[in-house]
Amino acid sequence: MKRGIIATPGIINRLPKGFQMVGSLSLDEMRYYALYWDSVVIPTNNLVHMGLPQEEAFISAGAIERPNVAFNGSYEGDQVTNAVLSCQGIVAKELVKDKKIDWVIQQFNDELIILDDYIEERNTLRIDLASCLPVPTGEINIHDILNFKELRKTEFIALHEYLDEVYQQALLFPDQALASKKAISNLTRAIEDLDKVTQEGFKEYMKHNLSTVFNLYKDKIGEGVIMDLTVAALMGSPIVPAVTIGGIVSATIKVSMNSTQTFRPADKNLKLAYLSKAKKNGLYK
Numbered sequence: 001m002k003r004g005i006i007a008t009p010g011i012i013n014r015l016p017k018g019f020q021m022v023g024s025l026s027l028d029e030m031r032y033y034a035l036y037w038d039s040v041v042i043p044t045n046n047l048v049h050m051g052l053p054q055e056e057a058f059i060s061a062g063a064i065e066r067p068n069v070a071f072n073g074s075y076e077g078d079q080v081t082n083a084v085l086s087c088q089g090i091v092a093k094e095l096v097k098d099k100k101i102d103w104v105i106q107q108f109n110d111e112l113i114i115l116d117d118y119i120e121e122r123n124t125l126r127i128d129l130a131s132c133l134p135v136p137t138g139e140i141n142i143h144d145i146l147n148f149k150e151l152r153k154t155e156f157i158a159l160h161e162y163l164d165e166v167y168q169q170a171l172l173f174p175d176q177a178l179a180s181k182k183a184i185s186n187l188t189r190a191i192e193d194l195d196k197v198t199q200e201g202f203k204e205y206m207k208h209n210l211s212t213v214f215n216l217y218k219d220k221i222g223e224g225v226i227m228d229l230t231v232a233a234l235m236g237s238p239i240v241p242a243v244t245i246g247g248i249v250s251a252t253i254k255v256s257m258n259s260t261q262t263f264r265p266a267d268k269n270l271k272l273a274y275l276s277k278a279k280k281n282g283l284y285k
Helices: 027-036 055-060 078-095 142-151 153-172 182-201 223-235
Strands: 002-007 011-015 018-022 039-041 101-107 119-136 205-215 252-263 271-284
Touching: 002 078, 018 078, 027 119, 027 142, 027 153, 027 205, 078 101, 119 142, 119 153, 119 182, 142 153, 153 182, 153 205, 153 252, 182 252, 205 252, 252 271
Parallel strands: 002 039, 002 101, 101 271
Antiparallel strands: 011 018, 119 205, 119 252, 205 271
């Protein structure tokens, strides 16, 4: 199955009253999207268009899509901000119905920030990959990125598949140490493989984080297990500690459970959100 994301054109900050969109995505963040997902949708609107670096080149290469959400009537002040932020929810609400692509909301934040109209509180299982995902940077174009992605398709598919496997094993064996899980071994190898082939293909690259928020109730493997997980989730207890990936500086995997706000229209899906943040000082040569 192809994997797609619906992303915001910038980084969202939560304010005491409302939200704020801070700048547009960087070129490295655009490359990250294009490299790790098959379909990338970044909605815009007829009120305020937030442009993206090399936007036309990315669109013409088929790396991203920018559907336009039309709003009617007069908007001002916070109404404009809320309308802009609602674009992601409006587009995602329709796309998540498409079962041919695994559509998930993506934001560059530590938490999912969406408007109240789309919020649902759920118990979730979260897998954090810190400083794990290499993205080429420097003087390269989108076609180089896409050619590399096609050439190393097997490695990128393996990464996503092993993330799903970690989720399944965490539900089946919640008390087993993370380092002893076969899925963690497979995921670690997939990350190391991506790191190796990126070093071989590019002179410079940056490491990105990825947090995947899974639906705790997607597959009820056992009522007893689910009840134990739910209690731990409500208490905010980690299911397992972080595991360091050998050979990659600062790279770690962590699995935890939380009660968190999620995207209501996706409540039947396996994955509820992707959250990312680039490692600011993670430039490798």
